[in-house]
Amino acid sequence: MVMLRGFLVLVVFFLLGEAVRVFAGMPVSGGVLGMVMATVTLMVRGRVSTELATASQGLISILVLLITPGVVGVFFIADQFSGHWATVLVALVIGTLLSVFTTLLLMKKMAALGKEGGSHDRSA
Amino acid sequence: MTDQPEIVTSLMSVWTASPLLSVALTLGAFIVAQWLFVRFKRPLWMPPVMIAALLLAAVVALTGLGFERYEQGARWLTVLLGPATVALGIPLYQQMHHIRALWRPILVTLPLAATLAAAYALGIAWLMGATPEVLASLAPKSVTAPIAMGITEELGGSVSLTLGGLLITGVLASLFVDWCTRWLKITDDRVVGFALGLNGHAIGTARAFEISHTAGAFASLGMGLTGVFTALFLPLAFLLF
Numbered sequence: 527m528v529m530l531r532g533f534l535v536l537v538v539f540f541l542l543g544e545a546v547r548v549f550a551g552m553p554v555s556g557g558v559l560g561m562v563m564a565t566v567t568l569m570v571r572g573r574v575s576t577e578l579a580t581a582s583q584g585l586i587s588i589l590v591l592l593i594t595p596g597v598v599g600v601f602f603i604a605d606q607f608s609g610h611w612a613t614v615l616v617a618l619v620i621g622t623l624l625s626v627f628t629t630l631l632l633m634k635k636m637a638a639l640g641k642e643g644g645s646h647d648r649s650a
Numbered sequence: 651m652t653d654q655p656e657i658v659t660s661l662m663s664v665w666t667a668s669p670l671l672s673v674a675l676t677l678g679a680f681i682v683a684q685w686l687f688v689r690f691k692r693p694l695w696m697p698p699v700m701i702a703a704l705l706l707a708a709v710v711a712l713t714g715l716g717f718e719r720y721e722q723g724a725r726w727l728t729v730l731l732g733p734a735t736v737a738l739g740i741p742l743y744q745q746m747h748h749i750r751a752l753w754r755p756i757l758v759t760l761p762l763a764a765t766l767a768a769a770y771a772l773g774i775a776w777l778m779g780a781t782p783e784v785l786a787s788l789a790p791k792s793v794t795a796p797i798a799m800g801i802t803e804e805l806g807g808s809v810s811l812t813l814g815g816l817l818i819t820g821v822l823a824s825l826f827v828d829w830c831t832r833w834l835k836i837t838d839d840r841v842v843g844f845a846l847g848l849n850g851h852a853i854g855t856a857r858a859f860e861i862s863h864t865a866g867a868f869a870s871l872g873m874g875l876t877g878v879f880t881a882l883f884l885p886l887a888f889l890l891f
Contacts, residue, residue, distance in 0.1 A: 533733065536736045537732075540735070543736070554801075554882055555797065555881065556732060557800055558877070560733075561739035564736050578740060579740060581737070582736075582741070588680075589734055592796070593728075595724035596809055596810060597700075597703035597813045598706045599809070599810030600703070601703070602810070606808075614775070614815060615818070616778065618819055620770070620771075621767075621774055621791070622792075625767040626827050626830055628766050629848055630841065630845050631834065632762060633759050633763075634836055634838075634841060636758050637755045637841060
């Protein structure tokens with residue numbers, strides 16, 4: 527029952543997200559809108575119920591299971607994109623290497639600045 | 651499969667009449683994949699989702715079940731991706747104190763890095779002459795799967811191509827973060843975790859939890875924030891072009 531109540535909350539937020547998507551005509555999926563609404567609601571309430579935390583942990587732990595059917599499709603669309611695989615691979619390999627490097631460099635610089643900024647604030 | 655005995659053919663049609671055969675196959679592949687993954691000492695280049703997908707593809711192709719019929723039954727599982735996406739908001743809320751403590755670097759890095767994660771790959775693919783459908787499928791490559799599938803559908807790409815791209819990106823991000831942190835001499839688990847989640851979504855996050863709990867928490871944070879940011883801005887950016 528505990529799990530079911532939490533699951534109901536998640537499904538209701540998803541349906542609300544779909545409603546916002548349709549009414550506001552936003553090009554964002556209902557799941558994302560529901561997630562944003564759920565996070566904001568929790569921030570306003572200031573706490574999360576055990577049932578909601580349990581249900582969300584349960585669903586997140588089977589995320590891999592839920593995306594597997596879609597990944598299986600990759601092996602059956604190979605022909606459809608046969609001319610594009612080289613492009614896709616080069617874009618992913620170089621793109622990911624560059625973006626990993628940029629993220630790490632940015633975070634390193636910003637975290638160092640943050641520390642200096644903090645000490646300045648205290649000494650001022 | 652025309653020379654199958656009649657009894658087998660009728661059993662197949664009874665089994666595939668309900669979605670439960672697809673559900674059982676997917677569950678079975680998931681459990682076997684987890685077991686194999688642990689057995690092979692958690693290789694960075696072969697995450698459980700890849701093992702499970704390979705097993706399922708082999709079964710679907712060899713038994714003559716066919717992807718169409720398998721996918722129809724498996725919709726019973728994929729429909730849960732909606733509420734699962736909502737569920738990602740709960741750990742995001744639970745980690746709010748982490749965001750507050752490091753809000754300045756996160757605020758500066760996130761929009762730039764999340765944009766670049768998509769822009770680098772899109773730029774390269776565009777220069778190499780990719781079609782709009784391929785570009786739309788690659789755009790959410792660093793976003794966690796349930797959100798990415800929503801984005802691709804909105805942009806008119808191929809969900810399967812997106813998932814293939816996600817898988818490759820997640821594996822590459824885990825490897826590249828490993829190399830780059832050594833090269834840049836970064837030892838802060840918060841920075842390593844954040845980079846893993848931001849670039850490598852769920853696969854990077856799983857890797858981060860192997861490094862430390864702090865790295866894992868920051869990876870979920872990076873993954874969640876990148877997902878929300880990209881989901882909100884990418885469709886708008888695509889409308890402009």
